[in-house]
Amino acid sequence: MKKIQLLQQIRDAGVVAVLRGSSAEQVALMAEKAIEGGIRIIEITMTVPQACEAITELTKTYQSEDPSGEKYAVIGSGTVLDAETARATLLAGAEFVVSPSLDEATVRLCNRYGVPVLPGAMTVKEITSAMELGVDVVKLFPGNLYSPSIIPTLRGPLPQANLMPTGGVNLENLQDWVAAGAFAVGIGSDLTKEALASGDFSLITQKAEAYMAAFRKAAAGRY
Template sequence: MTGEAAARRLALPERTVGSRVVVVARAQRAEDYNAVLDVLLEAGIRSVELTLTTPGTFDRLPRLLERYGDSADLGVGTVTDTDQLARAVDAGAHYVVTPITSTAFVAQATEAGVPIIPGGLTPTELFASWSAGASAVKIFPAGVVGPSYLKDLRGPFPDIVAMPSGGVDLDSAGAWLAAGAVAVSVGGPLLGDAFRGGDLGALRDRAAAFVAVAAQEAA
């Protein structure tokens, strides 16, 4: 890691770090965000990644920030090119997430003053992003390796800030946090069928269960 990159590294938003759970909201359309976010925040979720695979996310983001931005961090995820990253920054995203390793993305986001969490799986990929000044690295897909992988990574990279994503369920969330993850990134195991007309009461219960696991590991 260069001294310059370390000096420019931006911290993750405080609510994301404090809550230790990031919900990946992959909806069929952006109009469906509100009902689900209402329930998530009520259950104690304080960080939501809005994915660009959901049509209309950029158009919807200003209204979502106005409604929820004082209570939760709203990031933009599935960023795969520089134009998307620039739009996320301009729209006011609290952080950006990408599934790939790109030191150019890290530099662009850092220069814009927005924390970035780039994805990777191998030690080379993860350390490349961390060395470039990423706020944290996303171990993706985390289900392929499991929580012990983070313990192994911390041998050569003791200071790396990591977040698992992809395949993290309620049973493994606590193990990832115990292994040193700054937070867990959770999608389907928490959201279930909520974006397809599912029971929002059940969604509230699932979200509350993840919040409880995160709080237990933080104690």
């Protein structure tokens, strides 16, 4: 039941912040600023040094059980390449796992523990293979290789596929991705690059607010 609830929370929230940084402390600060701006689904990538420490710190502060609460957020792990890393992130507190590609052992481990897993895929064959392993949502990656029309194109043969484009999604095209049928969207460097360049992390909060406003406008009436 928790897995179903988490998947619904990701869909309802609509925007996943994909966070990379130079340290656990930096990426935890990024997450805090994104949450302040209204993005409540946070993916901490395993390219961050001591990334699991950031996940543990954030899950001590933010809880997924009460979507109406002030400290509500769902913290997950990203750029997970293998089952060993996936298990480490779950022990650190991650509530969902995202991979750039489809690794069967990672999917099986997450299914074993009832955790949402969102592997990356690019082709009909990869998406089909993921669904055959029990994947509920496939990360369409890298999204910048496609236009939003790829979603209805893929749903021609695979109408049951839930797809989350990540990479290349921005404020200008978010509405098009949502209108095309995206389950949710992943936002990476566009959310944080200005803050990293200037050292002003309040810019992440401002950008997060803009993304959530754009998502709410795009998603109006989709239910």
